[in-house]
Amino acid sequence: MTTRSQAAPYLDGASVLHGELPIEIDMSPITFGAPYAYEEVVSDAADGFFAVWACDAGVYPRHKDRRGSFMYFTEGAGNIVDWDGTTHELTPGSILVLPYSWMGHWDIRETIRKVYVHSTPVPPLPVEPVPCTFVDAETVAGPLPEGGLVAFDGPDGSCLVTEVPEGQSRYDADEHARFLHLISGAAQVLGDDGTVLTLDAGSVVALNAGWSGVLSVTSPLRLLTVITTPDPRG
Template structure:
């Protein structure tokens, strides 16, 4: 197929690498109240406006201020409590989703080694004023809960999800747990990027150049700003799906 628009390839990490693979990059956890001084990660995608990685950290207490970017996280394993500055807390367990938007202030208390897939994004105006609360969806609703409609119009029209639960929608991005049914769907070059973690189901994602990736439970894929290609969904696929706005200086 001939196109006048430059498209960008997907970036993929299979389930084995996401769930159990080595995490070679050492990350300082400062500031620390107590606990492990370092976390470890494997970077999946790193570009202007977005950083997508698998990360793990042992027990400890870590104050944090989100004054540069927002974070979207899916918990693979472990236990922790996230507490907002106002005292609101969420219990993180395997399968839960937590969003710490730009402007969030609070504390991590990791009790059992946390392993997660996470996305940092750079927010786009208009920003929300003041300290922002976290947004949370418990594991029972992420892994097996009934997702509700209607689906927001902002979702890409190439294959509207049959059901979804929106966790967060703001200048950092739109995060939802979604289900899409079987079928073959073509997506033209998109304005904005999508980042997905597969909870269940099977699909093949194929880039414009013919490169393909097999999506199964536990795999993760980044579809950068300008990606185009085809989805072949064989069994209903449930994902944690983050859509971000186009890069301003593209």
């Protein structure tokens, strides 16, 4: 069952990993393959678009000329191919960042499902094509460096994987949004506005700019966090 909160939009783990994705997305342009993808929107705000998405097999050329994209894959198989032919194998548990100005194509072999964030990049922006950033599933699941694994840090935002022990972590209100995906573990979000959300493995939650409160970890987390800055155009 889909679970929501207006104060900090979220989906429980079952909805993220296995839930119905009711919104149909036109996949044009298409070289060949499924004409539509499907998604469930978690949050659509000035500081980021957060959703769960799935698409069947196909080849899809793309040019990131409006925004950057941060992705964590929960199922499926395929490749992402940069404009210069550099290829990365997409598997469950891997992270992909397609920054503003990326060019290339998707080659999906088995239905891919992902959690993703679209962000508005902060100028100055690149004018030449840029490569994707990819972190394989073994690295994401393996031992993390002190302070966590920084998968990306650039004009589009930042993306990191951390281990969070039991206890409470404070989030004070600022100009950034934080989009969280619990790879494993369990926690509660305790908003200063009185919001209480219970998160299990697979859950996602959007802590939009200006949100404040506590992440109370009840079972140690492996946590994916995407941090963005709101679009100044509102």
